Amino acid sequence: MASAATGDGSPSDPNIVYVGRWDKGNASVYRSNWSGAYFRVDFTGTSVKLRLAAAAHVYVSIDGGAEASYPGATGTINLTPTALASGRHTLRVASREQDLIQFQGLVLDGGASTLAPVPRAKRLEFIGDSITAGCCALSQGALSDYAWLVGEFLNADHTRVAYSGICLQDVSSCKGGIGMNRQYFKLQTVEYPSSPDWNFSQYQPDAVVINLGTNDQHYGVSDAAFQSTYTTFLQNVRARNPNAFIFVLRTFGGFKVAPTQAAVSARVAAGDKKLYYVDTEGWVTVGTSDYSDTVHPSNSGHLKIARFLAPFISKTARWESPFADDFNDGNATGWQAYGGAWSVVNGQLAVGADAGAKALASGSLFSNFTYDADITPGPSGNPGLLFRASRPTTGVDSYQGYYVGIDGNQVLLGKANSGAWTQLAVAALPSMTGTSRHLRVVAVGSLLEVYVDDLATPKLSVTDGSYVSGAIGVRTYQSQARFDNLSVRAFSRFESLLQGSFIRHRKARGRIDHIISLAEDAEWRVVPGLANASALSLESTNFPGYFLRHRNGEVWLDLDDGSSLFKADATWWRRAGQANSALISFESFNFPGYFLRHRDGLLYLNGLSTSTDRSDATFRE
Numbered sequence: 001m002a003s004a005a006t007g008d009g010s011p012s013d014p015n016i017v018y019v020g021r022w023d024k025g026n027a028s029v030y031r032s033n034w035s036g037a038y039f040r041v042d043f044t045g046t047s048v049k050l051r052l053a054a055a056a057h058v059y060v061s062i063d064g065g066a067e068a069s070y071p072g073a074t075g076t077i078n079l080t081p082t083a084l085a086s087g088r089h090t091l092r093v094a095s096r097e098q099d100l101i102q103f104q105g106l107v108l109d110g111g112a113s114t115l116a117p118v119p120r121a122k123r124l125e126f127i128g129d130s131i132t133a134g135c136c137a138l139s140q141g142a143l144s145d146y147a148w149l150v151g152e153f154l155n156a157d158h159t160r161v162a163y164s165g166i167c168l169q170d171v172s173s174c175k176g177g178i179g180m181n182r183q184y185f186k187l188q189t190v191e192y193p194s195s196p197d198w199n200f201s202q203y204q205p206d207a208v209v210i211n212l213g214t215n216d217q218h219y220g221v222s223d224a225a226f227q228s229t230y231t232t233f234l235q236n237v238r239a240r241n242p243n244a245f246i247f248v249l250r251t252f253g254g255f256k257v258a259p260t261q262a263a264v265s266a267r268v269a270a271g272d273k274k275l276y277y278v279d280t281e282g283w284v285t286v287g288t289s290d291y292s293d294t295v296h297p298s299n300s301g302h303l304k305i306a307r308f309l310a311p312f313i314s315k316t317a318r319w320e321s322p323f324a325d326d327f328n329d330g331n332a333t334g335w336q337a338y339g340g341a342w343s344v345v346n347g348q349l350a351v352g353a354d355a356g357a358k359a360l361a362s363g364s365l366f367s368n369f370t371y372d373a374d375i376t377p378g379p380s381g382n383p384g385l386l387f388r389a390s391r392p393t394t395g396v397d398s399y400q401g402y403y404v405g406i407d408g409n410q411v412l413l414g415k416a417n418s419g420a421w422t423q424l425a426v427a428a429l430p431s432m433t434g435t436s437r438h439l440r441v442v443a444v445g446s447l448l449e450v451y452v453d454d455l456a457t458p459k460l461s462v463t464d465g466s467y468v469s470g471a472i473g474v475r476t477y478q479s480q481a482r483f484d485n486l487s488v489r490a491f492s493r494f495e496s497l498l499q500g501s502f503i504r505h506r507k508a509r510g511r512i513d514h515i516i517s518l519a520e521d522a523e524w525r526v527v528p529g530l531a532n533a534s535a536l537s538l539e540s541t542n543f544p545g546y547f548l549r550h551r552n553g554e555v556w557l558d559l560d561d562g563s564s565l566f567k568a569d570a571t572w573w574r575r576a577g578q579a580n581s582a583l584i585s586f587e588s589f590n591f592p593g594y595f596l597r598h599r600d601g602l603l604y605l606n607g608l609s610t611s612t613d614r615s616d617a618t619f620r621e
Helices: 146-153 214-218 223-240 257-269 299-316 564-569 611-616
Strands: 017-026 029-044 048-062 068-078 088-095 102-108 123-128 157-162 207-211 245-249 275-278 323-325 335-338 342-345 348-351 355-361 369-377 382-390 400-407 410-417 420-428 437-444 447-452 460-463 471-477 481-490 502-506 509-513 524-528 536-540 546-551 554-559 572-576 584-588 594-599 602-607
Touching: 017 157, 029 157, 123 146, 146 157, 146 299, 207 223, 207 299, 223 245, 223 257, 245 257, 245 299, 257 275, 275 299, 348 355, 348 471, 355 382, 369 382, 369 400, 369 471, 382 437, 400 437, 400 447, 400 471, 410 447, 410 460, 420 460, 471 481, 536 572, 546 564, 546 602, 594 611
Parallel strands: 123 157, 123 207, 207 245, 245 275
Antiparallel strands: 017 029, 029 088, 029 102, 048 068, 048 088, 048 102, 323 481, 335 355, 342 348, 348 481, 355 471, 369 437, 369 481, 382 400, 382 471, 400 410, 410 420, 437 447, 447 460, 502 509, 509 554, 509 602, 524 536, 536 546, 546 554, 554 602, 572 584, 584 594, 594 602
C-alpha cells in the first residue's frame, strides 16, 4: 500500500484516526464495516469536502457540533456550505448500521492540511445484536444508541461489532446460521461469510462490553447450549483482548440470564480477574417510553442505559484516579488547551481574557467526585471549572458538559452542548475582585453542589442528569484568570473477594451486590472517624450525614444522631486484609477483634475464626 503524504487528506493520510473495523487494503478507498464506524481528523482552512465512492448515510460533526445527516451521500459532498472561520477545525464522519463508508479522501482549501486530532485516553468495544447496533426507530441510528453514548460520556474512542438479528450461537434460522461466536473474529459482517479474519492488533480496547442472548432466546437455543457457547466465546474474546476489562450485560429484556451468569462465573473461576457480569435489571422497562417496541429501547431508553453503564465501567475498571496539580513544577504538562494564551506564572496556571478558552486535564475521567480549586478572577468576565466534559474544541461553549464560574459578585452554574449554553443556577457572592477564591464542586449522580469559600453550605444545589461522566478542566470567558491547587477526588468503592460485588446500601441495610441501579449506593466518602480521627468512617455519597454503622451485630446505614454510641459504632480501623494483606479489612472501633464482613449478601460485625470468615472480611478499594 502506497504511503500518503501527511496532511493531504487521502485515505492513507496518517493524521486520520479510523475507529472500527476498516478495510484498508486499497489505498485509494478505505471501507468501513459494522455499525457506527467513524473517522476523526483535524484540518485547517475554511472548508472541507468529503469524497465517497458509493452512496451511504453518514453523520458529520464539525468542531464538536451536532451531527449533520447526509442520507444517500455519494461523490463529492460539501460539508461546509457556509465557510468556517480561518483556523484549526475538527471533523468526525460516522456510519449508520448496514451503511458502509467507502472513503476516497477529503478536499481541503489550497494550502490547508489535515492535523492529528487530540487522542482519547480510552478505547471501548461493544459486541451485540440490533440493540447494540442502533436499530429500530432511533433518531440517529447508531449515534443514538447506548454504545455510542457510553463512549462519548467516557470521552473514549468506541467501536461496535454488532448486527441486527444475530445470535451468539450458530442457528440455521438466525442470520444464515453464523453466530457472533464466529463472526466477531472477522473483518466484515455476516453478509460476507468468506470475510477475512480481523487483525486485532489494529485496535486493542481498554474495555469490551458484550450484550448477547436476545435472539438466541427467540430462536430457541437451549440454555445449556447457550451457556457452553458463551463460556467458550468469553475465553476466545479474552485471548484476543488480553488486557481489557470485559463487561457482560444481562440482556435488557431479561433473556438467558441464568446461562449468561453461569458462563461468566465459569470464566471467573478459571482465573479471569477482569471479567464482570453487569446486572441491568430495572434499567429500562418494556411497555413504557423506554422502548420503541417490545424488544428495542427508544432514544430515551438508550440514554438511561448509558447513564447507568458509563459510571459502572469507569469505576469498576478503576479509571477514576485522584488528580491534583499545583503547578509548582513550573509547567502545564498534562493539560490540553483549546484556545487562549495559557502559561504557568509563579506556580499558577494563567490565561489572558478570551471568549471561551479552556484547558482540560488529559486523560482525566470522573463521574462522582469532589473538585477543588483556587481561582483568582480578573476585573471582568468569569473564569471557572469544567467537569464531566467531553468533545472539547476551540470556541465559546464548544464542549459537552458542565461549567461553574465566578462572575464578580455571583457564581453561576450551567451546561454546554456543543455551542448551546443553558444556565442552570446563579447565586450572589460578596464582591472580591482580584482576590483568590476557593471553589468546590461536589457531583453525585444528578445532584450538583457548588461551594465558594465557605465549604460548609453550598451556594448552589441543582439536579441535572444531562452528563454523567467526563474530563475535568478550567475555562475562562472574557476574563484573565489564575488557577491553583486543583484537586479531584472520586469517592471510594469497596469490592469483595466475590468479584464484581461491592459494599453498598439498599433500603438502609448494608450488603454486597452487583450494582443494580444507582452507582452512588456503592460509593462512600472516607472521612476521619467520628469517634477517633485516626480511624475512619464511611459516609454515604447520596445520603450525606448517613454512615455505615453496626448495631446488634448487623450493619446499617443510619443518620448520625450525634450520640457517642453512634460515633463509636460508625468508626472503623483500616487494617491489612485478613485474607490478603495487600487489600483491606475494617475492624470495629468499639469492638476490637470484630470485623465488617459479608454473609449471604448482607453485612455483619463478626469475629473471624475460619478462612471463609477472613475472606468475607477482605475488600479491595
